[in-house]
Amino acid sequence: MPTNTLTQIKPFSIIDSTLREGEQFVNAFFTTEQKVQLATLLDEFGVEYLELTNPMASPQSRDDCATIAGLGLKSKILTHTRCHLDDARVAVETGVDGVDVVIGTSSQLRKFSHGRTIDEIIGIAREVIPFLRDSGVEVRFSTEDSLRSSPEDLFRVYEAVDELGVDRVGVADTVGVGSPRQIYDLVSQLRARVKADIEFHGHNDSGCAIANAYCALEAGATHIDTTVLGIGERNGITSLGGLVARLAVVDPQSVRKYNLPLLRELDQTVASMVDIEVPFNNYITGFCAFTHKAGIHAKAVLNDPSTYEALRPEDFGLTRYVHIAHRLTGWNAVRSRAEQLGLTLTDAQCKDLTNRIKTLADAHALTLEQVDLLLRSEHESAVGAAERTSALA
């Protein structure tokens, strides 16, 4: 095993950003009522933090920030702003528990976005961070596009803001280019250099958002950004359910602090609000997450589900499904279905029926009802034959 591979997850917090990063998803337009509904549901699920859109984005964004900060939820309320004194002042006025400031540090963003040098970035941080600390809110300072920033620049900025007393520093894979071992390495180095907590925010353009968040935790990160279903700019970020799935396969105890059966409602609620389908392959709540098909899988799962299941559907209020009406089916699965239906069939009969199902399924798609009919018909003809034999006896 590699050094520091986790078998027990260290304490961590989830910062759910569905109401900030999620609002940057192209289809997202959350009304105040929807924002309150989501905030309440996420609080009930148990995420430690909720991050909201910058109150400077629009008048309604500002009002909504104050409304959600005033709900009295257990989750701490954060808002996400540019590293700018004007933004910081307005953020504090909304009554949030913390302010997440961000500034681009990659050469691309320094050139094409805000046009500032690293020294100027540190200079602005020296204005904004003390103001926020004095206002009594939690302060997070994140670089943006951290993975394409020079490590020297990054560490200069992080060490400067750590000295200014920020609660958390943030690493952001803004364009989704980071690889797991690269994130592990960067966060490990950062862990050795700062006292503050470490937050990781990862985009999913190249499919590593969940893996990268996990590697950040292995390296000492304490806070992970998620959104429900992973919605965000472009194809989004680490999804709440995906992170939970990752942690649960390593250490089920680590996610018991959350109300796991609410995941499905969260996923379905957000999908409906932003007019998308829950992806077929969504973690935990996708329609096929606990579906078994190949005969060899079905046989083993019927003996012991852990053979082909790393997660337990019952932990999430869900059930497994063993699919038997297809050409890859096996006779153990067919026998199990016969038993479920209360039919008495011999092993030889089950094997014969399995071959008949395969041949039928080769010709056209079969339904479970059709397979059940075959099983019942075999059972009844066997019972009929037995009755005829006994009548003749």
Place this chain on the structure above:
Amino acid sequence: MPTNTLTQIKPFSIIDSTLREGEQFVNAFFTTEQKVQLATLLDEFGVEYLELTNPMASPQSRDDCATIAGLGLKSKILTHTRCHLDDARVAVETGVDGVDVVIGTSSQLRKFSHGRTIDEIIGIAREVIPFLRDSGVEVRFSTEDSLRSSPEDLFRVYEAVDELGVDRVGVADTVGVGSPRQIYDLVSQLRARVKADIEFHGHNDSGCAIANAYCALEAGATHIDTTVLGIGERNGITSLGGLVARLAVVDPQSVRKYNLPLLRELDQTVASMVDIEVPFNNYITGFCAFTHKAGIHAKAVLNDPSTYEALRPEDFGLTRYVHIAHRLTGWNAVRSRAEQLGLTLTDAQCKDLTNRIKTLADAHALTLEQVDLLLRSEHESAVGAAERTSALA
């Protein structure tokens, strides 16, 4: 940077298993015509190998294997079988180029699936592998549930089959529990112990299938299993498009060997055949993969797309979209839209319009048509005013 992080991808091959693992997806029922269509399209895309369902699964599976092996594609044709002489004989008779044999090595699968000891597994391999080698086909020997097998057991099996002369050994994260650094470590150790090529097959239950495949390549794997859209048992495996996205962000040259604009057709064809939607967040071909929304993102992308894009949509025959009709919009994006429409507006007018768009979008969802109307109306009133002024002059 961690040791061996790739900046240039080493030579690798893709084994696309849509016609084997993909057939284990609960909704998959491929007719012969559909299999031929997919095999042809995948060949045109350029995957090096196609893996097909075990010919022993059903009569049609056997016929289809022979049909596809006879198409004369550039992709090599493999079939996937149990480690059993009967399966191996039938596989060879279908005319495939190679046979991928697999046997479970975890204690769970040895107990609840086939019931054999590690010595018995090696004994069977000593029958099957020489038979396949003598038949002149490529031979891959994979353990199953490799991540939950004891490393001692795994390496005993791999070293035994390597001595028997297999072309590839396979590592399979069958239940989707592996983490990236664990895969890197296992494959690195295996690389040091065997001469054969190394294949990785990873399930996505806990969101690491793409990351794990990438870490396997970093550690010396040579072959990666994929399916179109990642379809397979439960929520599936590494997706073809996801792997391409991961490799392309690191080294665009590494995927130039594939016909990248065919990805969209592949994803849409498979989605339609198995009656699912392409997930909203699908890599490269999802509807929002190249969509930019927040004002700060839009501004930078308009200056230089690489600021917030790790992949170039044009490499895949796709286009980017900057969304401006919402409360998070910015005036740079609004000005750019005005320019696209050929309208002359001052910066002050664009900033004023941006505030009006934000206020309107706070109240209800806006369309691009509505925003365009506002821009045109501002332009026309400005032009009208200028004309009135010049008429008065």
